[in-house]
Amino acid sequence: MALPAIHSFFKLSVLTFFILAPAARASEWIEYSSNGFATLTHYSLPLNYIASCGCTAESTHYPTAALSQMAFGSSTAYGPACGRCFNLTLLNTFLSVPPFYPSEQKSIVVKVTDLCPLSTTGWCNATTNGPNAAGNYLNFDLAYPSTSIPSNFFPSNASYYGYTDFGVWNISYESVSCNGWEGWNDAAALGSVTGQGPESVCCAADPTNSSNTCTSYSDHNGIA
Ligand SMILES: *[C@@H]1O[C@H](CO)[C@@H](O)[C@H](O)[C@H]1NC(C)=O
Ligand SMILES: *[C@@H]1O[C@H](CO)[C@@H](O)[C@H](O)[C@H]1NC(C)=O
Ligand SMILES: *[C@@H]1O[C@H](CO)[C@@H](O)[C@H](O)[C@H]1NC(C)=O
Ligand SMILES: *[C@@H]1O[C@H](CO)[C@@H](O)[C@H](O)[C@H]1NC(C)=O
Numbered sequence: 521m522a523l524p525a526i527h528s529f530f531k532l533s534v535l536t537f538f539i540l541a542p543a544a545r546a547s548e549w550i551e552y553s554s555n556g557f558a559t560l561t562h563y564s565l566p567l568n569y570i571a572s573c574g575c576t577a578e579s580t581h582y583p584t585a586a587l588s589q590m591a592f593g594s595s596t597a598y599g600p601a602c603g604r605c606f607n608l609t610l611l612n613t614f615l616s617v618p619p620f621y622p623s624e625q626k627s628i629v630v631k632v633t634d635l636c637p638l639s640t641t642g643w644c645n646a647t648t649n650g651p652n653a654a655g656n657y658l659n660f661d662l663a664y665p666s667t668s669i670p671s672n673f674f675p676s677n678a679s680y681y682g683y684t685d686f687g688v689w690n691i692s693y694e695s696v697s698c699n700g701w702e703g704w705n706d707a708a709a710l711g712s713v714t715g716q717g718p719e720s721v722c723c724a725a726d727p728t729n730s731s732n733t734c735t736s737y738s739d740h741n742g743i744a
């Protein structure tokens with residue numbers, strides 16, 4: 521019984537290495553402007569979960585997001601995007617037929633606390649060689665549902681489309697100071713967890729307005 525298991529594990533790691541190794545090199549991180557267009561998806565992040573950056577558990581009580589790997593700037597643990605805050609504005613859906621343009625444009629300020637892993641397809645697949653399927657180089661993966669985000673945050677028209685969750689949105693983003701983030705006045709929601717060793721975590725309280733920025737864990741450690 522043990523032999524086939526070992527064999528398939530081995531095959532899997534070779535395959536993973538083959539896919540990831542050529543793409544994730546330091547010179548190939550995506551440099552992005554302080555504002556522009558992006559895609560927005562959402563994913564489940566349990567309350568109090570410590571995500572890739574190692575931001576405090578309390579950060580999950582406020583709006584947070586994962587950023588696509590090549591813009592995040594590390595293939596594991598923390599990267600330069602950790603702790604950065606962005607104002608995200610929902611513009612339209614584009615997978616629905618027809619595209620949906622909500623009558624009211626909703627915005628939310630998120631703090632980046634997590635990494636959305638590079639894949640060959642999917643919304644976090646942009647590299648310096650090309651954008652994702654929507655033509656964007658950045659994808660924000662919003663932690664949602666969240667205790668801090670109203671359950672009607674994503675506008676919809678169920679009677680017309682037959683569903684409420686459009687899944688993927690075209691958004692505009694703007695890099696903003698974290699003093700506009702909902703968790704800013706909660707000291708426990710800022711910074712990194714302690715007791716993990718400073719080498720493995722980095723969550724800047726407000727990297728747009730200080731020299732307190734995070735470097736790339738994978739560059740530091742020679743990880744592809
Ligand atoms: C990302 O995936 C989409 C859809 O599968 C594809 O069209 C696009 O070329 C991919 N982009 C990159 C950079 O691999
Ligand atoms: C996103 O919105 C911008 C501005 O309206 C538009 O130029 C772009 O084509 C849209 N992208 C998609 C995928 O809908
Ligand atoms: C839903 O879409 C239909 C068809 O476009 C439109 O007539 C209706 O006003 C929309 N309802 C809402 C709540 O946006
Ligand atoms: C976020 O963007 C929206 C739309 O541009 C704007 O109305 C709002 O004031 C912005 N919020 C912050 C905190 O920058």
Ligand SMILES: *[C@@H]1O[C@H](CO)[C@@H](O)[C@H](O)[C@H]1NC(C)=O
Pocket residue numbers: 697699729
């Ligand atoms: C930057 O930080 C300082 C000191 O905390 C604060 O007074 C200032 O308003 C911040 N600047 C911005 C653009 O948020």
